[in-house]
Amino acid sequence: MSDLQMTDVVPLVPRARTGVGHVAPLLPLEVSGLRLDVGGAALLDGVDLALAPGGCTVIMGPNGAGKSILLKLLHGLLAPSSGSVSWNALPATQATARQALVFQKPVLLRRSVAANMDFVLKARGADRGRRDALLEDVGLAHKARQPARLLSGGEAQRLALARALATDPEVLFLDEPTASLDPASVLVIERIVGEACARGTRIVFVTHDIGQARRIADEVVFLHRGRVAEHSRATDFFPEPRSQAARDYLAGKIIV
Amino acid sequence: MQSIGEAFRLAFTLVVTGEADLYEIVALSLQVSLSATLLACLVGLPIGALVAVSRFRGRGLVLVVMNALMGLPPVVVGLLVYLYLSRSGPLGFLGLLYTPGAMILAQIILIVPIVAALSRQVLEDLHAEYAEQFRSLCLSRWQSVTTLLWDGRYALLTVGLAGFGRAVAEVGAVIIVGGNIDHATRVMTTAIALETSKGDLPLALALGIVLLVLALGVNAGVQALRMSAARHAMVGASHV
Numbered sequence: 001m002s003d004l005q006m007t008d009v010v011p012l013v014p015r016a017r018t019g020v021g022h023v024a025p026l027l028p029l030e031v032s033g034l035r036l037d038v039g040g041a042a043l044l045d046g047v048d049l050a051l052a053p054g055g056c057t058v059i060m061g062p063n064g065a066g067k068s069i070l071l072k073l074l075h076g077l078l079a080p081s082s083g084s085v086s087w088n089a090l091p092a093t094q095a096t097a098r099q100a101l102v103f104q105k106p107v108l109l110r111r112s113v114a115a116n117m118d119f120v121l122k123a124r125g126a127d128r129g130r131r132d133a134l135l136e137d138v139g140l141a142h143k144a145r146q147p148a149r150l151l152s153g154g155e156a157q158r159l160a161l162a163r164a165l166a167t168d169p170e171v172l173f174l175d176e177p178t179a180s181l182d183p184a185s186v187l188v189i190e191r192i193v194g195e196a197c198a199r200g201t202r203i204v205f206v207t208h209d210i211g212q213a214r215r216i217a218d219e220v221v222f223l224h225r226g227r228v229a230e231h232s233r234a235t236d237f238f239p240e241p242r243s244q245a246a247r248d249y250l251a252g253k254i255i256v
Numbered sequence: 257m258q259s260i261g262e263a264f265r266l267a268f269t270l271v272v273t274g275e276a277d278l279y280e281i282v283a284l285s286l287q288v289s290l291s292a293t294l295l296a297c298l299v300g301l302p303i304g305a306l307v308a309v310s311r312f313r314g315r316g317l318v319l320v321v322m323n324a325l326m327g328l329p330p331v332v333v334g335l336l337v338y339l340y341l342s343r344s345g346p347l348g349f350l351g352l353l354y355t356p357g358a359m360i361l362a363q364i365i366l367i368v369p370i371v372a373a374l375s376r377q378v379l380e381d382l383h384a385e386y387a388e389q390f391r392s393l394c395l396s397r398w399q400s401v402t403t404l405l406w407d408g409r410y411a412l413l414t415v416g417l418a419g420f421g422r423a424v425a426e427v428g429a430v431i432i433v434g435g436n437i438d439h440a441t442r443v444m445t446t447a448i449a450l451e452t453s454k455g456d457l458p459l460a461l462a463l464g465i466v467l468l469v470l471a472l473g474v475n476a477g478v479q480a481l482r483m484s485a486a487r488h489a490m491v492g493a494s495h496v
Binding site: 072075076077093096097099100101103107109110111119120123124147150167 | 385386388394395403407408
């Protein structure tokens with residue numbers, strides 16, 4: 001067991017968040033009959049999902065299963081063809097503003113590392129004094145003045161993560177943030193995400209990496225052909241997946 | 257009429273000896289065209305950025321009109337500005353006709369569509385890259401526009417350059433609203449037209465040489481700035 005394993009430190013129960021005061025909580029999330037059609041094809045179909053506060057949900061599944069699309073629908077970047085996404089009955093725009101998404105390919109502004117952080121802090125009206133501490137936390141303080149576009153892949157993703165955390169999101173979506181990163185960078189990302197989770201940020205993490213999913217997941221949503229094939233606690237999913245698709249996936253078989 | 261060789265020799269002599277009339281004309285040309293370019297950018301860039309980030313019914317038509325206006329005939333613009341600024345026109349009280357102000361106004365009208373249309377294209381490409389991040393951050397349209405303008409600033413230098421090129425080389429509009437008055441509204445292009453018609457080729461050629469050198473110098477300066485920005489990864493590869 002690694003000390004990075006969030007299941008050790010983050011129970012799958014509601015936790016208190018600081019700073020939200022009287023504001024209505026964002027969670028629970030209720031997703032009902034979610035469907036997205038593009039060009040006559042259903043990329044997602046009949047997705048029902050519920051997320052309680054606290055913990056880390058890992059979304060897994062083969063390529064084309066609809067993982068990234070589900071993430072964007074939950075975050076409000078895409079509008080569903082039918083069905084609903086309800087964040088504790090809050091208006092969609094209000095919900096999006098209290099979340100953050102880290103994309104698989106980090107979208108960095110053509111500015112310095114520090115200016116990338118300042119941009120987000122200013123846009124969200126957050127305290128710009130937090131910038132240095134956040135950069136320190138992700139190991140980029142010494143590159144604050146460097147153009148963000150000169151960062152390596154791992155550094156760029158750490159900056160994207162720091163920028164997302166700068167908004168103090170109640171829900172943090174991560175779309176394969178460690179794809180094509182080296183193991184050291186993967187562990188750094190997992191540590192930062194784990195710490196955010198421990199502070200009360202709800203994590204929804206898309207990954208193909210079964211080992212990573214085992215390390216960080218409290219629960220797993222397994223998607224197959226645009227549908228939720230399985231949604232269960234990680235402690236149940238990995239030893240005894242219920243669906244055939246998940247069993248094949250975990251066994252390393254090719255599934256389409 | 258001198259031979260072409262003699263005309264070139266006299267022209268270089270005029271440039272090198274710093275003939276006062278020549279430099280007065282060059283200075284006014286730069287004053288008018290740079291002012292017009294700057295003001296046109298202040299108007300055209302936000303228009304281009306706003307169209308780049310907006311989706312609305314009739315947007316396709318707006319794009320067609322924006323692109324078509326890039327080819328505005330200068331003499332038509334000059335005529336319209338003349339009608340508005342003439343004593344009996346709606347803006348006649350300003351007393352701008354046959355002043356550098358009128359020439360700047362005419363050039364602004366010519367350049368704004370160029371700046372708006374070209375910046376729209378540049379910023380739309382950039383927006384395609386940033387759009388999901390902007391929506392994730394719930395940025396307002398104004399925040400999106402200002403961010404695109406700032407991050408696309410090096411690519412937009414080329415847009416400004418295109419506007420300046422149009423302005424400094426333009427003759428039809430400025431001769432109508434400026435009148436080509438010596439020591440008042442005579443700029444390089446109108447002077448070249450006048451001196452050529454008078455058969456004074458050395459001065460016309462000297463002005464032509466200065467015009468070319470200026471165009472080359474401004475282009476080289478902007479290119480150097482963009483290459484420097486590219487080295488520091490402040491621009492995307494597609495925008496270099």
